[in-house]
Amino acid sequence: MEGAMTVTVLRPGETALSAWRAIYRGGAAALDPASRAPILAGAEAVRRILAKGQPIYGINTGFGKLASVRIDAADLETLQRNIVVSHAAGVGDPSPEPVVRLMMALKLASLAQGASGVRLETTAMLEAMLTRGLTPVVPSQGSVGASGDLAPLSHMAATMIGVGDIRLEGVRMPAAEALSAAGLAPLTLGPKEGLALLNGTQFSTANALAALFETETLFQTALVTGALSMEAAKGSDTPFDPRIHALRRHAGQIETAEALRRLMAGSAIRASHLVDDERVQDPYCLRCQPQVMGAVLDLLRQAAATLATEANGVTDNPLIFAEGDEALSGGNFHAEPVAFAADMIALAICEIGSLAERRVAMLVDPALSGLPAFLTPKPGLNSGFMIPQVTAAALVSENKQRAYPASVDSIPTSANQEDHVSMAAHGARRLLEMARNAGAVLGIELLAATQGCDFHAPLESSAPLEAVRRLLRSRIPHLDDDRHFHPDMEASNTLVMSGEVVRAAGAVALPGVA
Numbered sequence: 001m002e003g004a005m006t007v008t009v010l011r012p013g014e015t016a017l018s019a020w021r022a023i024y025r026g027g028a029a030a031l032d033p034a035s036r037a038p039i040l041a042g043a044e045a046v047r048r049i050l051a052k053g054q055p056i057y058g059i060n061t062g063f064g065k066l067a068s069v070r071i072d073a074a075d076l077e078t079l080q081r082n083i084v085v086s087h088a089a090g091v092g093d094p095s096p097e098p099v100v101r102l103m104m105a106l107k108l109a110s111l112a113q114g115a116s117g118v119r120l121e122t123t124a125m126l127e128a129m130l131t132r133g134l135t136p137v138v139p140s141q142g143s144v145g146a147s148g149d150l151a152p153l154s155h156m157a158a159t160m161i162g163v164g165d166i167r168l169e170g171v172r173m174p175a176a177e178a179l180s181a182a183g184l185a186p187l188t189l190g191p192k193e194g195l196a197l198l199n200g201t202q203f204s205t206a207n208a209l210a211a212l213f214e215t216e217t218l219f220q221t222a223l224v225t226g227a228l229s230m231e232a233a234k235g236s237d238t239p240f241d242p243r244i245h246a247l248r249r250h251a252g253q254i255e256t257a258e259a260l261r262r263l264m265a266g267s268a269i270r271a272s273h274l275v276d277d278e279r280v281q282d283p284y285c286l287r288c289q290p291q292v293m294g295a296v297l298d299l300l301r302q303a304a305a306t307l308a309t310e311a312n313g314v315t316d317n318p319l320i321f322a323e324g325d326e327a328l329s330g331g332n333f334h335a336e337p338v339a340f341a342a343d344m345i346a347l348a349i350c351e352i353g354s355l356a357e358r359r360v361a362m363l364v365d366p367a368l369s370g371l372p373a374f375l376t377p378k379p380g381l382n383s384g385f386m387i388p389q390v391t392a393a394a395l396v397s398e399n400k401q402r403a404y405p406a407s408v409d410s411i412p413t414s415a416n417q418e419d420h421v422s423m424a425a426h427g428a429r430r431l432l433e434m435a436r437n438a439g440a441v442l443g444i445e446l447l448a449a450t451q452g453c454d455f456h457a458p459l460e461s462s463a464p465l466e467a468v469r470r471l472l473r474s475r476i477p478h479l480d481d482d483r484h485f486h487p488d489m490e491a492s493n494t495l496v497m498s499g500e501v502v503r504a505a506g507a508v509a510l511p512g513v514a
Contacts, residue, residue, distance in 0.1 A: 007131070010105060012038075012112040013312045017304060017514040020105070020311055021213050024098050029105040029130045031112050031123065038114025038322075039123055045322035046117040046192055050076075056327045057318050058195040059117075064147070064414040080194030085163055087154035087198055090139030095152065095203075096210075096432070097135045097167060103206035104130055104156060107197065110314050116196040117320040117327075125160050125187050132182045137165040137172060138203070144413060145424030148316065148333035149203035152425070157197035162186030192320075199316035201335040204424035208342045209307050211431030212300065215349055216513040218438050219296060220502045222352050223256065223510055224468055225445040226289050227263040229359040231461045232452025233369045234273045235286040237264050245290055252301070253294030255511040260289060262508040267462040269453065283368060285358035292355050296348045297511055303341040303348075304514040310337055335424035339407035342427035346403040346434060353399055353438035356445045357392040363448045364389050375451045375479070382482045385451065388444045388489065395437040402430050436497070443493035446472060446501065447479075454478050464505040471495065471504040 006027040008019045012035055023029050046059065055061050055070055062069035063083055071079050095103075108126045111118050129136075136159040142151030158164040159175035166178035179186055189197075230237070240257045264270055281287060315335075318327040362368045364375055364385050376384025406427025412419040450472050453461060460466050475491045495501050502510060 010109045010112070012109045015109055015312055017209075017308050017311075020102060020209050021514065023105045024102045024210055024213055026098065029108065029127070031108060031127055035112035035123070036120065039112055039118065039120050041322040042114035042117045042320045043119045043190075045320050045325050046190075046327075048325045049320075049327055050191060052325075057329050059192045059318075059327065063195065065417040076191045077188060080189035080191065081161060083194045084154050084157045084161060084189070084198060087150045088158045088164060090142035090151040090155055092139050092141030095138045095140045095207075099206050099210050099432075100135050100138050100156070101130060102209060103138070103152070103202045104136075106202040106205055106311055107153065107156070107200060109312070110200060110202065110316070111196060113314050114322065115314045115319045116316050117192045118196050119190055119193065122160075122187060122189070122193050122197070125184065128182070128184055129160070132184075133168060134159075134178055134182055134184075135167045136175070137167060140429055141426070143203055143425035144411065145201070145204055145335035145339060145422035145427070146331075146333055146420070147414075147418050148199040148201060149335070149425055150198055152203040153198040153200060157194060160187045160197070161189060196316050199333050201310060201315045201333065201338055201424065204335045204338045204342070204428045205307060205310050207425070207428035207431065208303075208338055208345065209311065211342070211345050211349075211428065211435055212304055212307060212514060214432065214435040214497070215300060215345055215352070217497070217499045217502060218349065218352050218435060218442060219293070219300065219513065220510040221442050221496050221499075222293065222356055223259050223289075224263060224465070224501055224505045225356060225442050225449055226286075226293070226359060227260055228449035228453065228461070228465055228468065229363060229445060230260075230264065230282075230286050231267060231269045231465060232363055232371065232449045232456075233282070233286060234269065234277075234456075235282040236277070236279075237261060237270060239282070239287045240264075240290060245294075250294055250298060252297035252511070253290045256294040256297060257290035259508060259510050263464055263505065264462050267465070268459045269456050269461050272456075272459055283358075283362055285355055285362055289355070292351060296351050297513065299344050299348050300513040303344040306337050306341040308514070310341075335422040336407065339422040339424035339427050342424060342431060343405040343407050345431055346427070349431065349434045349438050350396075350399050350403045353396045353441040356438075356441045357389075357396045360385070360389050360392050360441075360445050360448050363452050369452065371452050371455055375448060376482070377480060384479065384482070385448050388447065388485060391489075392441045392444045395441050399434050399437050402434055406430075439497045440489070440493050443489055443496045446496060447476065447488060447492050451479055464507045467507070468501055468504045471500060
């Protein structure tokens with residue numbers, strides 16, 4: 001398994017979004033050897049701080065509301081084990097394995113900056129689990145996004161000490177058994193290490209990053225399907241004229257318009273109605289694509305900037321500053337930046353799906369598209385694309401309901417000691433399902449737009465769009481008479497979510513997010 005993986009070298013504090021994407025897509029992660037020095041310095045500082053005999057939160061005291069309880073030196077290892085097993089209190093379905101691996105890599109890069117006070121043995125264990133394909137089973141629910149993602153990260157930490165379950169080569173087994181099979185022994189946690197592992201925003205951040213990467217694919221795919229819908233409806237590319245967008249000055253809008261122009265360049269379908277077209281203006285779902293999708297692009301880039309910063313930060317508490325042997329208590333575990341970023345991604349996903357659904361609705365309506373009703377040669381006898389459009393509408397409305405901002409909510413925890421929380425975890429966790437919904441809408445649009453273009457034969461669209469049509473038709477034939485629609489939709493959805501649609505249109509460079 002190791003040999004098949006691309007290994008991404010983590011440079012703590014300086015890791016690019018492209019590296020996190022590679023890990024999420026299945027790559028392994030290894031620490032930059034330069035991390036060894038700060039890790040050693042942080043662990044040694046913890047030893048010296050303890051020798052002073054002063055109470056230091058989470059090192060020789062209880063946690064949360066129990067911070068005033070002093071712990072004897074003989075019980076410090078037990079204290080760290082206890083916090084891990086007691087806080088491993090999540091519920092719900094297991095988190096997706098790619099998200100868990102990304103969370104582990106984020107935690108590794110955070111610990112490796114030396115401000116968490118963990119030992120080399122601890123970072124080495126996390127690194128070994130990543131490189132040997134051991135993925136903790138982490139329940140997806142139970143974090144309020146402050147004080148860090150305690151429950152999910154505790155489930156991760158528990159497997160490092162041989163408690164809980166791990167997936168190894170797709171098989172779920174007890175953690176101790178999986179560690180043994182990989183040639184690893186359970187870890188004994190030192191002072192502060194349990195707290196360092198389970199405190200932080202890595203669960204929320206991993207979910208938000210995963211959604212960002214999936215949404216980037218959706219955004220680019222939506223430009224392709226939107227251009228195809230424009231061709232199916234014989235829409236005008238005049239609204240994509242660069243002079244229009246230069247006057248408004250939004251970068252995303254300008255780039256989106258340029259991509260749409262390039263996607264349609266050289267189209268015989270467009271040339272066929274360039275002159276003497278009775279229609280003056282197209283519906284907003286066609287004409288305003290640069291304005292809507294450009295705003296989506298700008299929003300996603302803002303979320304990406306926030307998450308890139310968060311991914312390179314240290315977010316546990318207290319933090320160790322080895323230069324002065326200080327342990328400073330703060331609030332870096334509060335995931336408010338991630339909550340805001342997740343809410344922005346949710347809005348973007350909603351709009352990608354919403355605009356695409358309106359294009360599908362336009363295509364099935366002969367009064368708007370000029371195409372046969374419901375894109376079938378024999379409407380009435382056949383229903384054609386009638387119900388796929390209904391499905392798209394259902395998915396769009398479901399996403400709207402899920403997009404209510406998580407960041408505006410809070411509920412006190414830990415006997416009111418932790419009295420304001422971010423709700424970043426479920427704000428980020430909902431996003432992958434929202435992305436799947438939007439992807440299904442785009443899959444329906446891909447089918448509908450390709451079907452619409454079929455009616456213009458022998459006229460063809462541009463080279464990039466024809467490449468996309470050939471891709472789809474290599475899997476799914478033209479719809480003449482009604483047939484079982486679900487397999488067609490599943491196949492189209494796979495093309496969307498896998499990024500194959502974007503790759504097929506690869507002659508045109510589409511704007512990226514991260």
